[in-house]
Amino acid sequence: MNRSDSAVRTWPGVPADAVHLDADGLDAREFNRKLQELAQVHDLLAVDNPRARHNLGIGLETGAAHIHFLGSVGYYCGGFNAGAEITVHGNAGWGLGEAMAAGQITVRGSTAWSAGAGMRGGTIVITGDAGPRTGIAMKGGNILVAGTVGFMSGFMAHQGKLVALGGAGDALGASMYEGRIFVAGPVAGLGADAIERDLDGVDLEELRRDLAQAGLAWPAQPLHKIEAEGRLWYFDKHDARIWRNI
Amino acid sequence: MCGQCGLILERAGPVGHLLRVMEGAMLHRGPDSTGFALYGEEPKSGRIVVRTRIADGTGADRVAGRVADEVARVQGQLAGEPDVRMSLGGDAALCRLLVNFDGPPAVLLAAIEGVEGVYVHSMGRRLEIIKDVGTAEQVAARHGVDQFIGTHGLAHSRLATESTVDVEMSHPFWARPYLDVAITHNGQLTNFHKMRRLMSQRGLQFLTDNDSELISVYIAEQLSLGRSLEDALRRSITDLDGVFTYLLSTADAVGCATDPLAIKPLVLSHVAGTVAMATEEQAIRQVFDSELVTEYVREGAVVVWDVARTSRSAVGAHSEPQ
Numbered sequence: 001m002n003r004s005d006s007a008v009r010t011w012p013g014v015p016a017d018a019v020h021l022d023a024d025g026l027d028a029r030e031f032n033r034k035l036q037e038l039a040q041v042h043d044l045l046a047v048d049n050p051r052a053r054h055n056l057g058i059g060l061e062t063g064a065a066h067i068h069f070l071g072s073v074g075y076y077c078g079g080f081n082a083g084a085e086i087t088v089h090g091n092a093g094w095g096l097g098e099a100m101a102a103g104q105i106t107v108r109g110s111t112a113w114s115a116g117a118g119m120r121g122g123t124i125v126i127t128g129d130a131g132p133r134t135g136i137a138m139k140g141g142n143i144l145v146a147g148t149v150g151f152m153s154g155f156m157a158h159q160g161k162l163v164a165l166g167g168a169g170d171a172l173g174a175s176m177y178e179g180r181i182f183v184a185g186p187v188a189g190l191g192a193d194a195i196e197r198d199l200d201g202v203d204l205e206e207l208r209r210d211l212a213q214a215g216l217a218w219p220a221q222p223l224h225k226i227e228a229e230g231r232l233w234y235f236d237k238h239d240a241r242i243w244r245n246i
Numbered sequence: 247m248c249g250q251c252g253l254i255l256e257r258a259g260p261v262g263h264l265l266r267v268m269e270g271a272m273l274h275r276g277p278d279s280t281g282f283a284l285y286g287e288e289p290k291s292g293r294i295v296v297r298t299r300i301a302d303g304t305g306a307d308r309v310a311g312r313v314a315d316e317v318a319r320v321q322g323q324l325a326g327e328p329d330v331r332m333s334l335g336g337d338a339a340l341c342r343l344l345v346n347f348d349g350p351p352a353v354l355l356a357a358i359e360g361v362e363g364v365y366v367h368s369m370g371r372r373l374e375i376i377k378d379v380g381t382a383e384q385v386a387a388r389h390g391v392d393q394f395i396g397t398h399g400l401a402h403s404r405l406a407t408e409s410t411v412d413v414e415m416s417h418p419f420w421a422r423p424y425l426d427v428a429i430t431h432n433g434q435l436t437n438f439h440k441m442r443r444l445m446s447q448r449g450l451q452f453l454t455d456n457d458s459e460l461i462s463v464y465i466a467e468q469l470s471l472g473r474s475l476e477d478a479l480r481r482s483i484t485d486l487d488g489v490f491t492y493l494l495s496t497a498d499a500v501g502c503a504t505d506p507l508a509i510k511p512l513v514l515s516h517v518a519g520t521v522a523m524a525t526e527e528q529a530i531r532q533v534f535d536s537e538l539v540t541e542y543v544r545e546g547a548v549v550v551w552d553v554a555r556t557s558r559s560a561v562g563a564h565s566e567p568q
Contacts, residue, residue, distance in 0.1 A: 052527035074528050
């Protein structure tokens, strides 16, 4: 039971020439300022001792470096990302990549609630399971999950694509406006106004490309496409029952 | 908000210190008060550890004397001098009593609380609840938490929402009058008033009007009806309404339960006989290696760990805080 020193461990997939920044002893504001400065001059960064702390790697700018977090991160990691590539070697807490605009965040572990909340662009890849409300109110970009997504994932999504290769919890795609959800494996239930539609050739081509780029295997079970049926777009008194189900 | 954590060690060790460090990492979740439910080692037979708060700190020794008289009146006796610790900057004192008593715990409890200005925080063969206003670091320094050697325990830092900032409203709550059972809670109960009324009508006693205390008394009632810990936790998910994720500890087990949406998070981690859980993963990362695998508790989940299966016999450790 010792506090581990992430600098003395070897981390698979982290190049030896990465420039290291130790998160210990820096508050979130200091840490993010230093990380933003380093990302302007170095292409490859590694963060030691993230210790699952919150608000790490916020507001990284366009064209910034590839940043490896050596261990779990807490809430809101990679928020407002505008182009950096981030890899988390551990889990991520709530609100991973919230409101991100571009770039990629890869989590080699699992995520808690609301990964990719309100994201506008870029890609989030999760190799484990994602918690409830993954992709809530997303307005663009891709979220690719190798495992399951929790209940109410894709809730009120506006645009973008959420892919769950290991199944989904209840109320999948509840009250989504537009956007697409692709899910393989068991689904506990669809949310209000969510409906299954047939995959077309464009979908399949896009998914093959996305999964290959993310290094995720094509699922053994068939993929289903979930979209908004559109009955919540306009109020119709004949459809009042669906409004009561929200 | 509120931040809570629980720990089961492989063998008796510095459980107070480790929980204090873990809880310290969640100060932002609740700076109002901090508490610990710690389990020392196997006691001598018939001995009960009583943790109380004496409201009049300056006259604490005199009040402790009156408590001793009341204990004697119900055929109990103090095993040594009461250990009275003053709160830093406060006007109250926390007091630890060792009592030799074989009768019903409710009788002893009524006798001690019969003395004016004495509030019992816990009674148990092994359980000791230490709670006060302030941060984990402040409360631990004031009341010797770091020196506590034991096998398992809970900790909680509180952001007061449903009731006032106050020592008695702090967590953990003892499942009065059930020896050795304690809970910590993150959330709010929405059917609190109705359940409280029904439980009071059944003769159950509460120290406060805090909604979290209701969970501990509810569990005590379930256990007194002969239900298993797991069964009691499962029933609580349907009987309680609101947002809740709570931890429960007994002399033999630690458990957790969440409402059907589990919006109050809890991260679990276990390796080689050690089990750690916390509202936020960063609490676990304060004391455990980053290679340790963690998982979030799912909605509506109940998990129970048997302390005996994870902890081994103690080596040269003792339970008396110095």
